[in-house]
Amino acid sequence: MNAFTTNQSPQPLLSVENIQTFIGQFHILEGVSLTVPANSITVMLGRNGAGKTTTLKSILGLTPPREGRVVFDGMEIQGKRAFNIANLGIGYVPENRAIFRQLSVMENLKLAERKRGDLEQHADFIFDLFPDLKRLYKLPGNHLSGGQQQMLAVARALVPDNKLLLIDEPSEGLAPILIQQMMEAIRKLSATTTVLLVEQNFIMASQLAQRYTIIDDGKSVHSGLMQDLAQNEELVHEYLGASVRTAKSGGEQ
Amino acid sequence: MPEPTSTKKISFRKIIRRESGFLVLTVLLGLFPFVMNLITGSGLNDGITKYWQGQLIAFFIMAVLAMSYDLLIGYAGILSFGHAAFFGGGAYTMALLLTHWGPTFASRYRITIPGGTDITTLIIFIASLLASAVVALLIGALFSATSARLKGAYFAMLTLALAEAIHILAKATDFVQWTGADEGLHGVPIPAWLNPTQFRLRFYFIALAFLVISYFVIRRFTNSPTGRVIVATRENEDRMRMIGYNPATYRTITFLTASLFAGLAGAMYSLWNMSATPSMTSAVTTVNMLIMVILGGMGTLIGPIIGAGLMQTLSQFLYNFFGARWPLVFGLIFIFIVLFFPYGIVGTWRLKQPDLKAGWERFRRLLGSKPPEQQ
Numbered sequence: 001m002n003a004f005t006t007n008q009s010p011q012p013l014l015s016v017e018n019i020q021t022f023i024g025q026f027h028i029l030e031g032v033s034l035t036v037p038a039n040s041i042t043v044m045l046g047r048n049g050a051g052k053t054t055t056l057k058s059i060l061g062l063t064p065p066r067e068g069r070v071v072f073d074g075m076e077i078q079g080k081r082a083f084n085i086a087n088l089g090i091g092y093v094p095e096n097r098a099i100f101r102q103l104s105v106m107e108n109l110k111l112a113e114r115k116r117g118d119l120e121q122h123a124d125f126i127f128d129l130f131p132d133l134k135r136l137y138k139l140p141g142n143h144l145s146g147g148q149q150q151m152l153a154v155a156r157a158l159v160p161d162n163k164l165l166l167i168d169e170p171s172e173g174l175a176p177i178l179i180q181q182m183m184e185a186i187r188k189l190s191a192t193t194t195v196l197l198v199e200q201n202f203i204m205a206s207q208l209a210q211r212y213t214i215i216d217d218g219k220s221v222h223s224g225l226m227q228d229l230a231q232n233e234e235l236v237h238e239y240l241g242a243s244v245r246t247a248k249s250g251g252e253q
Numbered sequence: 254m255p256e257p258t259s260t261k262k263i264s265f266r267k268i269i270r271r272e273s274g275f276l277v278l279t280v281l282l283g284l285f286p287f288v289m290n291l292i293t294g295s296g297l298n299d300g301i302t303k304y305w306q307g308q309l310i311a312f313f314i315m316a317v318l319a320m321s322y323d324l325l326i327g328y329a330g331i332l333s334f335g336h337a338a339f340f341g342g343g344a345y346t347m348a349l350l351l352t353h354w355g356p357t358f359a360s361r362y363r364i365t366i367p368g369g370t371d372i373t374t375l376i377i378f379i380a381s382l383l384a385s386a387v388v389a390l391l392i393g394a395l396f397s398a399t400s401a402r403l404k405g406a407y408f409a410m411l412t413l414a415l416a417e418a419i420h421i422l423a424k425a426t427d428f429v430q431w432t433g434a435d436e437g438l439h440g441v442p443i444p445a446w447l448n449p450t451q452f453r454l455r456f457y458f459i460a461l462a463f464l465v466i467s468y469f470v471i472r473r474f475t476n477s478p479t480g481r482v483i484v485a486t487r488e489n490e491d492r493m494r495m496i497g498y499n500p501a502t503y504r505t506i507t508f509l510t511a512s513l514f515a516g517l518a519g520a521m522y523s524l525w526n527m528s529a530t531p532s533m534t535s536a537v538t539t540v541n542m543l544i545m546v547i548l549g550g551m552g553t554l555i556g557p558i559i560g561a562g563l564m565q566t567l568s569q570f571l572y573n574f575f576g577a578r579w580p581l582v583f584g585l586i587f588i589f590i591v592l593f594f595p596y597g598i599v600g601t602w603r604l605k606q607p608d609l610k611a612g613w614e615r616f617r618r619l620l621g622s623k624p625p626e627q628q
């Protein structure tokens with residue numbers, strides 16, 4: 001944990017510098033900057049529609065930024081094609097359970113291999129995080145419940161040796177008990193990889209992440225250590241007011 | 254640890270169990286000429302037995318063509334309307350080489366094996382077959398490269414246009430001395446030992462072997478990791494990009510595989526008819542393939558085979574009953590099949606199979622022949 005208290009490590013694993021992204025004619029990101037130090041969890045906070053998902057997609061090249069720089073592991077990656085960026089060691093877990101429904105759990109995982117034997121190598125780790133998947137190994141994806149699909153989507157990003165995981169709203173639509181399991185899993189996997197997380201659930205985010213960046217209206221407006229944010233109620237209310245309340249009322253149920 | 258994830262150990266017992274339907278069909282088709290011969294008493298190489306062998310030969314070849322089309326539209330979800338170009342390309346290459354190159358080659362060289370047997374015609378045949386495959390692959394690469402950035406209707410239109418260009422090339426009077434233009438090539442001098450009129454039974458088994466081998470190769474392809482990637486790409490291209498696959502690469506692989514088998518089917522068809530005509534490259538041929546694939550069930554592989562068989566036999570029966578108006582009746586039957594079997598015959602069957610199985614189980618329990626068993 002010491003690495004994070006020394007604020008900025010000299011060479012973050014990922015740094016995004018003032019990116020501008022357009023989707024069609026719409027100017028979605030109007031200057032997002034953030035840094036993700038290695039071996040930590042960084043969370044992106046912000047209201048719905050603020051541009052968090054677009055930021056993840058811009059990093060991966062699915063919606064390439066028109067301006068700005070994205071530096072991953074010392075290399076500029078903006079403008080590269082999405083599959084090339086992914087192959088550099090970035091795993092992406094999109095929202096809405098993006099698995100392949102026509103393939104079995106095994107085939108879904110096998111598909112994510114970058115080199116032969118990736119799955120065998122990481123199988124123990126994956127099944128330790130998500131024991132359910134072992135039981136469902138041969139079932140087709142469309143037989144899985146929503147929570148199981150979400151777990152499979154996360155597990156798929158763990159098959160190859162990814163240096164960075166981009167995880168978009170892993171708790172969305174999950175039952176409270178599954179949220180706990182998912183949090184535990186993300187905490188465990190962050191021991192070996194770096195995570196950039198998008199999370200609406202402020203409680204979950206504050207318990208998991210060491211660093212935060214707030215995105216508002218397509219711009220990054222604040223970033224720093226999570227422990228400072230948790231004490232700064234003004235800031236939380238200004239930018240996350242609505243989402244904090246829903247997170248709290250959700251937690252009380 | 255998970256189950257062994259790779260399919261390194263392919264046990265024959267497993268293949269036989271999984272492909273039991275196809276293997277039974279193969280055995281039945283293998284026995285067919287002899288059964289016909291027993292029932293009708295007509296010789297193996299004449300009369301009605303010979304006639305129906307001919308019908309089935311056309312079916313075998315069309316089945317391979319339909320399977321190759323299924324790879325594109327069923328497995329990869331690429332709705333290409335230019336499949337006739339591959340088929341015609343293979344057919345014309347075979348016919349052109351056997352007509353214009355084979356005789357010249359045979360008059361100059363004579364190739365024998367140590368025993369003294371003359372294998373010149375065999376060499377010509379094999380070389381022409383390989384050339385057909387290469388030409389089909391080249392056309393496939395052309396299609397794949399020119400259409401890479403197009404989607405949906407624009408893509409379909411471009412493939413149709415490319416196929417029409419090849420159709421026009423086949424009909425062009427500029428090349429009449431080679432291609433026969435509108436007439437096409439007829440009386441192609443195919444190797445005497447392969448003559449489908451003289452050696453009908455032999456050609457029957459060659460065509461059957463062509464179907465069986467093609468089926469297993471294509472099945473191996475769709476079950477391979479590459480095949481799974483193609484299915485996953487059909488489901489969602491962006492998700493494939495996210496995990497590091499380039500969809501364009503797999504699109505090209507599918508195009509090349511499909512064009513290879515379509516080209517080989519074309520070569521076989523020109524051997525069977527001893528001709529190559531412009532109609533083989535026309536859009537009507539593509540539409541016929543589409544009907545076969547939809548009838549049988551897209552993305553099932555065995556479906557297009559059944560679709561091709563139905564179309565081949567049904568059209569023959571309907572022609573006997575209704576004469577020249579048979580397509581009208583066939584169209585009505587097609588409409589009803591699409592209405593009642595929306596996923597094709599095999600596709601709908603697979604969808605309903607669990608219900609049928611459960612129903613059969615309930616029936617057996619009702620009869621008390623088996624103690625209730627919870628699955």
